[in-house]
Amino acid sequence: METTYDVKVYKILTYKGARKNTYIHEERDLKGRAEGETRTAPGHPALTRILRQHIEDEQLKPGDLLFQGETGGILAGSVIRLAWRSARKAVLPPHVFESPTGKRVYDNRHTRLTKWLNDGIPPAQVAEWAGNSVPVLLATYARCVDGQLPDLKKRLEAAGDLPELPDAG
DSSP states (O other): OOOTTEEEEOOEEEEEEEETTEEEEEEEOOTTSOTTOOEEEEOOHHHHHHHHHHHHHHTOOTTSOSSBOTTSSBOOHHHHHHHHHHHHHHHSOHHHHHSSTTOSTTHHHHHHHHHHHHTTOOHHHHHHHHTOOHHHHHHHHGGGOOSOHHHHHHHHHHTOOOOOOOOOO
């Protein structure tokens, strides 16, 4: 069931490093899915509203590039990196900006998947949204799950003890 804040993923655009600081664009269908098949994942409500407004304003169709370069093609990686660096600098305290946190745009994927797992969303659901298998997801993110132990202990305690045995006397 889709909600107002679902985001459909049509194709993936990757940058493969041919050599240091040189990138080759590769557009491909989603892994493990038929050609043209999509994947739906939840988006943050505020961001989803912004993206949907952008799609409406630009009259984009399914499969169009969400953000385009000057000539309508793929944005240059240098443009994306510069915009990302400027955005990070504008909103992060200096010590966080200088740290590796969110240094690359792709780091957002890791942050989102880790947050979903830490929020207790079942790994099978997170894997589906991410386009991963559960084993791949857990091999990468299981060590990042943190903060659930107190809640898990409460749930175990709420289950109660074994019933008392009747006196044999």
